[in-house]
Amino acid sequence: MKAQGIDILPVEWIKEVINNVAERLVVVDRNGIIRYMDSAYCDFLDITPMDAIGKHVDQVIENTRMHIVANTGIPELSSVQPIKGSEMVANRYPLYVNNELVGAAGTVIFRNPQEWLDYSGRIQPLLEELQYYKRKFEKEHxxxxxxxxxxxxxxxxxxxxxxxxxxxxxxxxxxxxxxxxxxxxxxxxxxxxxxxxxxxxxxxxxxxxxxxxxxxxxxxxxxxxxxxxxxxxxxxxxxxxxxxxxxxxxxxxxxxxxxxxxxxxxxxxxxxxxxxxxxxxxxxxxxxxxxxxxxxxxxxxxxxxxxxxxxxxxxxxxxxALRDRREDLLPIAYLLLKKLEKKFNRQGIYLSNAVELTLESHSWPGNIRELENVLERAINVLDGREITMEHLPLYLRDQEDSAGGSFPSLSAKTNQEEPIQPLKDTMAAVEKAALERAINLAEGNKQKAAKMLGISKTSFYDKCKLHNLP
Ligand SMILES: Nc1ncnc2c1ncn2[C@@H]1O[C@H](COP(=O)(O)OP(=O)(O)OP(=O)(O)O)[C@@H](O)[C@H]1O
Ligand SMILES: [Mg+2]
Missing domain, CATH: 3.40.50.300 (P-loop containing nucleotide triphosphate hydrolases)
Incomplete structure (x- = not known):
């Protein structure tokens, strides 16, 4: 045995390797006589190696062109070869030993397309699952x-x-x-x-x-x-x-x-x-x-x-704080509007002059998050494209007269001017307004806000979540 390359492997090993690789293998001599066929190929054809070896390849494999390649010395790659009713993908290589054409070796990549489909059918769900977890991980972490x-x-x-x-x-x-x-x-x-x-x-x-x-x-x-x-x-x-x-x-x-x-x-x-x-x-x-x-x-x-x-x-x-960087207020407001337009699938929304002035003069205890909530609320009640004063929450509209704001749906003005809503919506609006006001007054200190409202921290967090508050 020469101590180089594949020669170092015993013949039995080489056979086993060939039997185990995914491709099926047949070897013919220059006359197209089968000299070797691996056991997987034999199994597929339902014959034993003894049945095949020594026979002309044409008698053993349907539609074969192995004898032609063994004769012309021209390889044929990725050709489709129907065998036993299935289309197979075959590669045929001429075999040169010491520069002399001695025959050809042929492989079949997938035993048949159905097998490939079965295989990919098993792999596909695993790939999808992997993708799902990858996305989830990326989203969370x-x-x-x-x-x-x-x-x-x-x-x-x-x-x-x-x-x-x-x-x-x-x-x-x-x-x-x-x-x-x-x-x-x-x-x-x-x-x-x-x-x-x-x-x-x-x-x-x-x-x-x-x-x-x-x-x-x-x-x-x-x-x-x-x-x-x-x-x-x-x-x-x-x-x-x-x-x-x-x-x-x-x-x-x-x-x-x-x-x-x-x-x-x-x-x-x-x-x-x-x-x-x-x-x-x-x-x-x-x-x-x-x-x-x-x-x-x-x-x-x-x-x-x-x-x-x-x-x-x-x-x-x-x-x-936002109140200390008033020059940034409108650029941020317009940036937030752009984001909200995407979310609500709307376009070209802008602020009226009065709204711009009101936003610029508010003290924004809840900072950019409060601004974001105000704008989101406005888009929710907006039919056209211009956000005007009536789209702002009452505590902003009433800024001057009630410095600090009042509960929107409870004020006398609201009772007279606004149409009657289902009670549960009114209650929810009042609850949300109360939470917002407490958060603003407590300057974002949640523990303090919960205390002001006389509810536990857990229930406070639950309610904030319910009303989509920070
Ligand atoms: N400079 C900025 N430009 C645009 N958007 C901003 C900017 N800063 C904050 N925001 C937006 O304002 C909101 C509040 O931001 P963020 O959650 O980072 O604040 P926070 O300081 O962590 O608030 P909290 O103390 O309430 O947790 C987010 O929706 C964010 O997208
Ligand atoms: Mg935060």
């Missing part, structure tokens, strides 16, 4: 915005944007500060999108909406059997899910003190320990945290750990 989506020419805003953009290239933690609805989440998405981690997950955790007793398992995960009700096989926490990517800790100011210590340990050790776990796992995540609260004040009041604050506050990006 990918950042959706980039810096070019952040509109504004106000100097303070541009400064914040530039700082965030520069910071995105580093691995340092970033703290985003801004009132509710100023675009903190948009900034976090853009930073991730612009970073070297953009191909890895972007995981958002809303520290305010996860009940305190679940926060730990959400962040760090748990092992199977860690507690009653723990899922089989355990569960990965957000830090593990975000490995190599970015974890966005939204509303960090609402994180309970105990969790703050645990978070600090993760940031220091770069390791997490699942609940009920035996050994720590190392994780590599970049942290972006955001809050509308004054963390420095909270540190002084002992409500936020100072050491954690320093760890997070490596780069501080402060987004100005």
């Amino acid at each position: 990918k950042s959706k915005y980039r810096f070019s989506d952040l509109v504004g020419s106000n100097p303070r805003f541009m400064e914040a944007k530039q700082l965030a953009e520069r910071g995105s290239y580093s691995q340092s933690s970033i703290l985003i500060i801004g009132e509710s609805g100023t675009g903190k989440e948009l900034f976090a998405h853009s930073i991730h999108q612009n970073s070297t981690r953009s191909h890895y997950p972007f995981i958002r955790v809303n520290c305010a909406s996860i009940p305190e007793n679940l926060l730990e398992s959400e962040l760090f995960g748990y092992e199977e059997g860690a507690f009653t009700g723990a899922k089989r096989g355990g569960k990965k926490g957000k830090f593990e899910l975000g490995h190599m990517g970015t974890v966005f800790l939204d509303e960090i100011g609402d994180m309970p003190l105990l969790m703050q210590s645990k978070l600090l340990r993760v940031l220091q050790e770069k390791e997490i320990e699942r609940i009920g776990g035996q050994s720590p796992k190392s994780v590599d995540v970049r942290i972006i945290a955001a809050t509308h609260r004054n963390l420095e004040e909270m540190v002084m009041e002992g409500k936020f750990r100072q050491d954690l604050y320093y760890r997070l506050n490596v780069l501080k990006v402060e987004i100005p």
Whole structure:
């Protein structure tokens, strides 16, 4: 045996290899006499190799052209050859040994098209399933915005944007500060999108909406059997899910003190320990945290750990409130209108002069999100293309006379002028208006808003979700 190439393989092995590859093989000599036929080809023809070998190929395989190729030395590739009622795809190669034409080798790629269909029929659903999960993963764990989506020419805003953009290239933690609805989440998405981690997950955790007793398992995960009700096989926490990517800790100011210590340990050790776990796992995540609260004040009041604050506050990006960047109001309003036009399949919507002036003079406690809600509401009640005062919510229309606004559907004016709606719609509108007002008055502090309304935080979140409020 020569120690090179295929010669190193024993003949029995070579036969087995040929039998196992997807293609079916036949070899003929110059006279078209079959010298070899692999067992899969024989099975398909319902014969044994002994039946085939030594016979002229024309007697064994229908419509064959192997003897012709063995004679002309001209290959024939991808030709369709009907055999036993099925169309097969055949390749025929002349065989040259020491520069002399000695015969031909032929393969069949798919035994028949039906088999290919069966095969693809089995593969197709798997590919679709894979696509579904890929899309779902991308939707959930990918950042959706980039810096070019952040509109504004106000100097303070541009400064914040530039700082965030520069910071995105580093691995340092970033703290985003801004009132509710100023675009903190948009900034976090853009930073991730612009970073070297953009191909890895972007995981958002809303520290305010996860009940305190679940926060730990959400962040760090748990092992199977860690507690009653723990899922089989355990569960990965957000830090593990975000490995190599970015974890966005939204509303960090609402994180309970105990969790703050645990978070600090993760940031220091770069390791997490699942609940009920035996050994720590190392994780590599970049942290972006955001809050509308004054963390420095909270540190002084002992409500936020100072050491954690320093760890997070490596780069501080402060987004100005909308009322402090009035020059950006109309450009943002028109950008939002464009987005809403797409959503509602409308075109050419614009604001009347009076509306532009009203929007410019409002104080926007709910910032861009409030503006977005106002415009969405207007489009909902708009027949033509011009948004006029009557399309604005009452608290904006009545701005001057009732500074702070009144509940729309309860005012005397409404009772007289507006047609009667089904009671359930009126109740829903009143509830929504009350929620909006509380959110505005509490300057986005949800806990405070829930307290003002005299309802629990959970029920507050449920209601906000129901009414599509932030
Ligand atoms: N500069 C901007 N240009 C255009 N749209 C913006 C801009 N900033 C924010 N938005 C829009 O405003 C809305 C609120 O933004 P975002 O959710 O990022 O705010 P937030 O500060 O995280 O608010 P909250 O504190 O309520 O969570 C989003 O719908 C976003 O698309
Ligand atoms: Mg947010």
